[in-house]
Amino acid sequence: MLTIKSADVKNKKVLLRVDFNVVLVKKGGTTRIADDFRIRAALPTIKHLLKNKAKIIIASHLGDGKESLRPVSRRLEKLLKKKVRFVGECAGKQVEEKVRAMKNGQILFLENLRRHPEEKKNDLEFAEKLAHLAQIYVNDAFGVCHRPHASVVGITKFLPSYAGLLLEKETNVLEQATTSPDRPLAVIVGGAKISTKIKLIERFLNLADDVILGGALANTVLKAKGLSVGKSFVEEEMIEPLKKVEITSPKLHLPVDVIVSSSESGERPVRVCGVGGVKNGEKIFDIGPDSLVLFDKIIHNAKTIIWNGPIGLFEVEQFARGSYFIAQSVATSSAYSIVGGGETIAVLGKLNLTDKFNHVSTGGGALLEFLSGNKLPGLESLGYYTNN
Numbered sequence: 001m002l003t004i005k006s007a008d009v010k011n012k013k014v015l016l017r018v019d020f021n022v023v024l025v026k027k028g029g030t031t032r033i034a035d036d037f038r039i040r041a042a043l044p045t046i047k048h049l050l051k052n053k054a055k056i057i058i059a060s061h062l063g064d065g066k067e068s069l070r071p072v073s074r075r076l077e078k079l080l081k082k083k084v085r086f087v088g089e090c091a092g093k094q095v096e097e098k099v100r101a102m103k104n105g106q107i108l109f110l111e112n113l114r115r116h117p118e119e120k121k122n123d124l125e126f127a128e129k130l131a132h133l134a135q136i137y138v139n140d141a142f143g144v145c146h147r148p149h150a151s152v153v154g155i156t157k158f159l160p161s162y163a164g165l166l167l168e169k170e171t172n173v174l175e176q177a178t179t180s181p182d183r184p185l186a187v188i189v190g191g192a193k194i195s196t197k198i199k200l201i202e203r204f205l206n207l208a209d210d211v212i213l214g215g216a217l218a219n220t221v222l223k224a225k226g227l228s229v230g231k232s233f234v235e236e237e238m239i240e241p242l243k244k245v246e247i248t249s250p251k252l253h254l255p256v257d258v259i260v261s262s263s264e265s266g267e268r269p270v271r272v273c274g275v276g277g278v279k280n281g282e283k284i285f286d287i288g289p290d291s292l293v294l295f296d297k298i299i300h301n302a303k304t305i306i307w308n309g310p311i312g313l314f315e316v317e318q319f320a321r322g323s324y325f326i327a328q329s330v331a332t333s334s335a336y337s338i339v340g341g342g343e344t345i346a347v348l349g350k351l352n353l354t355d356k357f358n359h360v361s362t363g364g365g366a367l368l369e370f371l372s373g374n375k376l377p378g379l380e381s382l383g384y385y386t387n388n
Contacts, residue, residue: 001171001384003163004045004138009054011104015134016049016164017151018042019143019362020060020072031071035349038143039076041362045140045164046080046107053104057133059090059151061144065114073109084109090116091129099133119150127154140164142171145378146366156381163382166362171384173359174370177338182303183209186335188295188326190215191309191343194238198245199372200308205246210298212253214287214311214322221247221254222275230260230278253298257288259312259319266318285319286312292325299326302335308367310343314350323347331356340367 020042023034033039049056058076062069070086077084083106089095090110098108113119118126127150131137137159139145144152145167155161163171177185187204189197194217204211213221219232224242246252254275260282261270272288287295299305307330311322324347330337331353339348340361348354361367369376375385 001163001168001379001382001386002161003168004048004165007136007138007160007162009049009052009136012054012136013057013099013102013134014049014054014136014138015057015059015130015155015159016045016138017141017144017155018058018060019141020069020076021062021143022072024062024067024071033071033075035345036075036079037345037354037360038362039072039079041166042140042164043079045138045166046076048165049138050082050105050107054136055099055102055104056107057099058084058107058109059113059130060110060141061114061119061151062112063114065112065116067112069109069112076107076109080107082107087111091126091133095133113149113151120147122148122150122154124150124154124157126150128158131155131158134159137161138164139378139382140166141378142167142361143363143366145363145376146369146374148377152378153381161382163384169359170361170363171370171379173338174361174367177304177306177336178207178371178373182336184302185304185306186210186212186298186302188212188214188299188305188307188311188330189309190217190307190311190323191341192216192233193235194220194242195235197309197368198238198241199374200368202245203371203373205249205251209251210253210302211251212295212298214255214291214295214326215309216284217309218254219284225254227276228278229284230280230282232278232282232284253294255287255291256294257290258284259286259288259322260284261318264313264316264319266316270318285316287322292322295326296329299329299335300333302333305330305333305335305337306371307337307339308341308344308371310347314343314347324351327351327353340364
């Protein structure tokens with residue numbers, strides 16, 4: 001996989017695909033960005049291109065295509081302290097005219113790619129229109145590399161293509177963690193649905209030294225082991241597939257006690273009980289104190305930690321302790337720490353712990369796919385797997 005370090009970008013028009021799919025908060029007629037983490041993550045690549053006198057054309061998606069990227073372009077302008085010209089389209093004559101007028105070191109920011117249905121269809125005609133704007137293509141959008149879209153895959157058929165500095169960093173860190181990590185390697189998997197993470201869990205039961213499960217997905221595993229989970233969220237269709245997984249492996253660590261209530265609001269009585277003591281009308285919303293002690297020992301024994309997914313319903317104060325404790329435990333450990341997933345990063349943000357982790361991945365679905373051992377179309381189109 002070639003990176004921009006080896007590309008001659010001077011005087012060249014560079015189409016830079018980024019993942020600026022941020023959350024916009026609208027209030028009182030104003031729009032603000034909830035967290036600019038993904039924008040800041042791409043700054044090293046943008047600054048590299050500026051330093052080497054490229055003409056930068058930035059392309060991204062935002063949500064399903066309805067929202068405009070204009071507020072995002074303004075935030076980028078503020079972060080760079082440099083003029084960023086926003087254009088209300090991403091292909092066509094208007095864009096082509098503005099591109100022709102560009103000078104070295106200027107930045108043009110295109111409108112939301114997903115306003116064109118052809119983007120998600122990986123339509124080659126649309127990909128060629130995007131490619132027509134530039135002389136070089138750079139993919140710095142790890143977060144969408146699992147999507148076979150026109151601006152991620154199709155465009156590489158028409159332009160010399162390179163990985164940006166962020167994409168290079170993401171793949172290097174994750175490859176190291178999955179092929180030759182410092183051991184013991186501990187993997188913490190939380191979140192709601194085990195169906196989206198079962199392949200990841202299976203893989204790391206082979207690769208890792210310890211696999212910790214929490215969050216609602218642990219409920220399904222507990223039920224598969226014959227334990228009572230009351231009215232907790234369970235993926236019933238996953239009970240049978242889980243019987244084929246080594247859920248009795250000594251590497252696999254499940255909660256030994258849990259926080260339960262009859263309501264997720266936290267307004268009804270909340271109690272701690274052993275995993276087999278959940279009553280019929282109760283639901284599991286967090287892990288208990290004995291589980292925290294158990295998991296803390298594993299975390300502080302590890303040399304490498306990968307964490308994806310909250311451990312409980314952290315949005316409700318009464319059920320946030322588990323996720324907060326795990327975040328603080330990993331942050332204070334001596335292990336090399338990797339974290340990813342929007343909700344997990346939100347936990348770190350609430351505690352101001354983001355900078356205490358060695359690598360905070362910009363990928364959600366892409367991170368899961370990579371860690372699960374699946375090939376990502378965006379990386380494949382850059383030749384990543386040819387030499388790996």
